[in-house]
Amino acid sequence: MVLNLDGTKPIYIQISEWLENEILNGNFESEQKIYSQYQLADIFTINPATAAKGLNLLADEQILYKRRGLGMFVAPDAKDMILAKRKNQTLKRLVEELVLEAWRLKVSKQELIEMIHSINTGEAGE
Amino acid sequence: MTVIECKEVTKILGGTKALDHFSCRIEGDKITGLIGRNGAGKTTLLKLIAGYWRETAGSIEVFSERPFNNLLVSANVIFIQNEMDFPTALNLKELLEVMAGFYQNWDRALAERLFEYFSFSPLQHYKGLSKGMKSTFNMIVGLSARAPLTIFDEPTTGMDAAVREDFYRALLKEYLAHPRSIILSSHHLDEIEDLLEDILLIKQGQELLHLPMSDVKEWAVALEGKVSLVHEWIQNREVLYTKSTGFHQSAAVRNDFTEAELQQLRLEGVRISPVKASDLCIYLTRDSEGGIDDVFNKG
Numbered sequence: 001m002v003l004n005l006d007g008t009k010p011i012y013i014q015i016s017e018w019l020e021n022e023i024l025n026g027n028f029e030s031e032q033k034i035y036s037q038y039q040l041a042d043i044f045t046i047n048p049a050t051a052a053k054g055l056n057l058l059a060d061e062q063i064l065y066k067r068r069g070l071g072m073f074v075a076p077d078a079k080d081m082i083l084a085k086r087k088n089q090t091l092k093r094l095v096e097e098l099v100l101e102a103w104r105l106k107v108s109k110q111e112l113i114e115m116i117h118s119i120n121t122g123e124a125g126e
Numbered sequence: 127m128t129v130i131e132c133k134e135v136t137k138i139l140g141g142t143k144a145l146d147h148f149s150c151r152i153e154g155d156k157i158t159g160l161i162g163r164n165g166a167g168k169t170t171l172l173k174l175i176a177g178y179w180r181e182t183a184g185s186i187e188v189f190s191e192r193p194f195n196n197l198l199v200s201a202n203v204i205f206i207q208n209e210m211d212f213p214t215a216l217n218l219k220e221l222l223e224v225m226a227g228f229y230q231n232w233d234r235a236l237a238e239r240l241f242e243y244f245s246f247s248p249l250q251h252y253k254g255l256s257k258g259m260k261s262t263f264n265m266i267v268g269l270s271a272r273a274p275l276t277i278f279d280e281p282t283t284g285m286d287a288a289v290r291e292d293f294y295r296a297l298l299k300e301y302l303a304h305p306r307s308i309i310l311s312s313h314h315l316d317e318i319e320d321l322l323e324d325i326l327l328i329k330q331g332q333e334l335l336h337l338p339m340s341d342v343k344e345w346a347v348a349l350e351g352k353v354s355l356v357h358e359w360i361q362n363r364e365v366l367y368t369k370s371t372g373f374h375q376s377a378a379v380r381n382d383f384t385e386a387e388l389q390q391l392r393l394e395g396v397r398i399s400p401v402k403a404s405d406l407c408i409y410l411t412r413d414s415e416g417g418i419d420d421v422f423n424k425g
Contacts, residue, residue, distance in 0.1 A: 009400070010343045011320055038302050045298055047157055049323040052338055096392075104395070 001089070011046055015054030020082045023074055030076045054114060061085070129275055129307045130175055135184035137170050137331075139401035144170040146148075146331035147184065152309070152324075157301060160311040163411050167331040168311045169207070175309075188275065200320050203291040204229065204273035206264045208283050212252045214288070216271055216376070218263065219248035222270075231272035231304075240266045241295070244289070257284030265293050266398050277309045282317075291418040315404040323331040329411045342403045347383065350376040351396035359391065366401075369419075378409055 019035070022028050040051035055072055058064040063081050064072045074116070075081070102112045130152040145167045152158055152202040162168050173179045175185055177193030177200055186193060193199040212221050222241070226232040244262050257262060261284050268278055282290045294359075298321055301308060312318050319325075325342055327335040337345065347364055349356050356375040360368070364380035378401050383391070391398055 010340055010341050017391070041298065041302055044320075045295055046320045047298075047323045047339065048302065049156075050320070050340060100393070100395075 011044075012053035013055065015040060015044070015046075015051055016057045019054065019058060020086075023063070023078050024082055028074050030074050031076060033070070034072050036071050036072055056093050078079050128152070129154040129189065131170045132171075132174075134186045135174065135186050136182050137174060137179065138182045139166075139170065143331050145174070145181075148328070148332055149184075150326060150336055152326070154232065154307050156309045156323045157297075157310065157321055158324045158326055159315065159318055160309055160326050160328070161407050162311075162328040162334075166328050166411065168328060170331075171280055171328070172207075172277050172294065172311065175275075176200075176204070178201050178279060188229075201228075201230065202266055202273055203275040203277065204271040205277045205279070206268040206281055207279040208261070208305050210252070210260075210264055210267070214251070214253055215252075217248060218246055218250050218252065221252065222267070225267055225271065229271040229273060231274075233270050233272055235302075237266055237270035240270070243292075248311065251256045258286060258289065261285050262289055262293075269296060272300075272304055272306065274352060275307045275309075279311050280313070281310065282312065282314065288379075294318065297321065299368055315407055316402075319403050324406070326409055327410060335412055339403070342406060343400055344381055345399040346378050346406050346409075347381045348376060348378045348399045348401050349375065349391065349396050350399070351394070355396060359396065364404070372391065378405070 019028075022034075028034055034055070037048045037052040037055055040046070040054070041048040055064065058074060059066060059083065063075055063078045065075050066072055088098070099109075099112070102109075107115075128151055130150070132148055132150050134155070135145050135148045136143060148167070148171065154303070160168050160171070170179070174181055175188055175193060177188070177196050180194045188196075188199050189202060191198055194201070213224070216224065218241070222237050226234055244259075246259075246263065252260065261281060263402040265278075265281055268276055268281070282293060294317065296309075297308070299320070304420065310318055315325075318337060322339045325335070325337055325339055326333065335342075335345075349359060351374065353370055353373060353375040354376055358380050360377050363382070365377055366380070369376050369415065388398060
């Protein structure tokens with residue numbers, strides 16, 4: 001529950017990612033009320049406006065939704081949305097970097113794919 | 127709601143302009159960080175806001191009134207600085223009593239709990255405290271006063287790292303429980319940046335930047351890569367900092383790149399990274415692009 005405070009990633013983005021992880025690992029279920037900006041500010045010793053920005057980021061993406069006067073709640077399909085987002089954005093960027101690095105090192109695509117195959121993730125049927 | 131409004135404020139001290147046509151507007155119930163180099167005019171500004179000094183020219187309003195010699199302003203503002211002018215005849219406990227009488231919202235219970243937590247003894251005198259303990263006592267006064275405008279000028283001077291952590295945490299807890307306008311001036315932006323909502327950067331008596339903290343990190347980007355490549359990309363842009371090491375050059379520039387340009391940069395093998403808020407402030411407030419290296423590179 002420690003934020004990366006080296007200053008390279010805006011805190012509100014780290015807050016939204018942390019909340020996403022809390023939803024992914026089941027600490028918050030669909031339709032459950034999530035932490036308020038004040039609770040987040042207290043947990044991480046950050047300004048509540050920064051915490052609100054992290055919450056609003058997720059509300060804009062409809063992973064959270066607002067109930068007037070009650071706070072923010074986890075959307076019914078929040079988990080799927082987070083997984084889809086991570087796949088389409090985070091994973092895609094990592095793959096992009098991987099392919100670029102391979103290209104710089106003159107590793108062919110075929111070789112790269114073999115390297116991917118050689119990493120055992122413990123997935124059934126491998 | 128606007129709490130502080132400065133319009134073209136000038137303050138002349140010893141023949142030099144400590145503030146030079148300084149303008150800014152600070153909104154209520156925010157924690158604002160006042161950042162600048164030594165001699166930039168931070169303390170001068172704070173003393174004008176608190177009504178300790180009179181402006182030479184321009185206008186300054188705190189709670190819509192001119193702060194100098196103003197009872198409303200002094201009852202609603204607490205100004206904490208390194209050497210507080212406490213009456214020397216009183217011991218620490220008596221000092222807290224006096225403050226409690228002056229500040230309407232004073233929280234006795236909080237003052238007592240903090241006093242005990244930091245192991246002060248009632249009979250001690252302020253003059254006899256070490257630098258760090260003085261700052262700690264000042265902090266107790268500053269937080270317990272619950273003044274609608276609370277100003278801390280370099281509050282952590284002399285405090286050890288553990289007490290500084292405690293102070294930041296106490297400040298935030300107090301703010302969450304009782305929101306008020308807080309101005310915090312500090313040399314340790316790294317330590318306070320997460321507490322801040324806004325940052326006000328001043329240089330040579332003028333406002334340089336006044337932004338929400340979350341925008342500061344996106345205000346500039348650092349590029350790193352082959353000299354020729356980086357050089358080409360930073361042409362016609364606002365360059366804040368450059369450093370070259372042989373074949374490589376790193377540069378911090380104003381972040382006005384489009385997403386497509388950033389993509390292009392990555393493809394060409396230029397490393398892109400955010401610029402830390404504290405680094406940005408250093409780049410913006412120094413007088414030459416190369417910094418101290420310029421001193422050694424000349425002649």
